[in-house]
Amino acid sequence: MGNVPSAVKHCLSYQQLLREHLWIGDSVAGALDPAQESSQLSGLPEYVKIVEVGPRDGLQNEKVIVPTDKKIEFINQLSQTGLSVIEVTSFVSSRWIPQMADHTEVMKGIRQYPGIRYPVLTPNLQGFHRAVAAGATEISVFGAASESFSKKNINCSIEESMERFEEVVKSARHMNIPARGYVSCALGCPCEGSVTPQKVTEVSKRLYGMGCYEISLGDTIGVGTPGSMKKLLESVMKEIPPRALAVHCHDTYGQALANILTALQTVVLCSPLLVETIAGPWCMLYVSPPREILLSLLHILGEESAIHAR
């Protein structure tokens, strides 16, 4: 977030702004003022990792298909912000997701900075092998906690999808490639309505058990609110350690930051919590809180998120 509103810039001295509103500065470390640190809420993790899903989850849900060179440039710019995980693309058939048709070119074309991870979605073995051939070193699989959504979205039942993912994750582990698991509809389903925390826990446990190092719980249609978020996490955390969990909150009903704050408060202190965000423009149907807004929340909470915001 570098766009200081012009009126604010006019009123505030720029130095004061940098001092008082850390997210606009060039560097977080060193700018942290003891007075700001004291405003940290109690019961929060010390470190929050942001997983940037804009290039994949974001762009795949935009009507406009972004040209390959612009995607590559976008990802290269993100690589220079301090983000440590950037989801690049999805190795799915272009018949289903034309926005991701250039997955191989994008994967090959981006500059892979050392220390940054570039996971890609691989819904099946074929996609997995293509991803590896294109240079991917981390993959994700995408399950759902709702049967109807699973059938509608990936054309098979939850059980069938799990069997497919087992093959993928097994191959990944065989090649020492980390695999991440997503569970969509974690707080509600566009088809079925309410989804029980128990169902989400069951699916999460399955993905974790097959070898996914981390499970991202997705509020796919953004219907969750702090109460349902807390209830969900309490259920899932009985089976999966907090350090292996992430939240992926959509902002469809404006609840995302409140839900993320609740997740931060619910997770055990000192566990890194992964929060997924999408930089750039809002998607029409599936929106996540812009990274810039999340950053301001985190920084003023006193979180060290090791992001050098521009």
Added chain:
Amino acid sequence: MESSQLSGLPEYVKIVEVGPRDGLQNEKVIVPTDKKIEFINQLSQTGLSVIEVTSFVSSRWIPQMADHTEVMKGIRQYPGIRYPVLTPNLQGFHRAVAAGATEISVFGAASESFSKKNINCSIEESMERFEEVVKSARHMNIPARGYVSCALGCPCEGSVTPQKVTEVSKRLYGMGCYEISLGDTIGVGTPGSMKKLLESVMKEIPPRALAVHCHDTYGQALANILTALQMGINVVDSAVSGLGGCPYAKGASGNVATEDLIYMLNGLGLNTGVNLYKVMEAGDFICKAVNKTTNSKVAQASFSA
């Protein structure tokens, strides 16, 4: 979808609807008087118990509120609903009472620069003015509410200390305001600074006499409100459709949308007494009158479904 309540939250949250005043006064389009009246009458049927109607300020300063007297006289005042109006000085107060107002508000700031820029006088001068107004109001058994703007930051001065906000709040409370609404005027606050502010103010003013008025300029409003609720505050100001942009940041949003607030509170299992769908209908009505799309995410999601 039953969702479990977070612990430590109030059972009931009172929503103070400021759309007709704070919202419309910050919109470029001046809404015709009859549409304002219709808007407020619609809001009166949603279950809201407090609706801020207008502002008795000079039309030279706030042309959007020039028809304050006609609006106040024109609305239907439903029993059990309160219709406060802003009265920055004695003249405005007397006009308000003559027009049928039975509750008033005064609007101070926790920043000297903002006070001078916004109401053309120092904080101290404004307090003296408000003392006169609140004294007259109390004399007539008219409740007075106090606002403190720039509670979490000022467009001119930058950071504002919780101590300063506490000092101004205490002054307003001491002169007889029954409730103090702490306003994050430029929406720069985040949960940490909200908590710090409330910890300071609550040393001097009981939580039941406090409200939060969070702007969503940086998208932080609901997170800040949630934090305030967790600290025992149970009065929240909001504006239907998120009416009223930010006069200090062109194109930015202003008030938090009542619809989005209700959505969160409903999800938490908290009682508000307000019907979300009726609020959305009123929001749809006023957005057409103002000729803009809603700032409420809930309304956007619902109307596009």
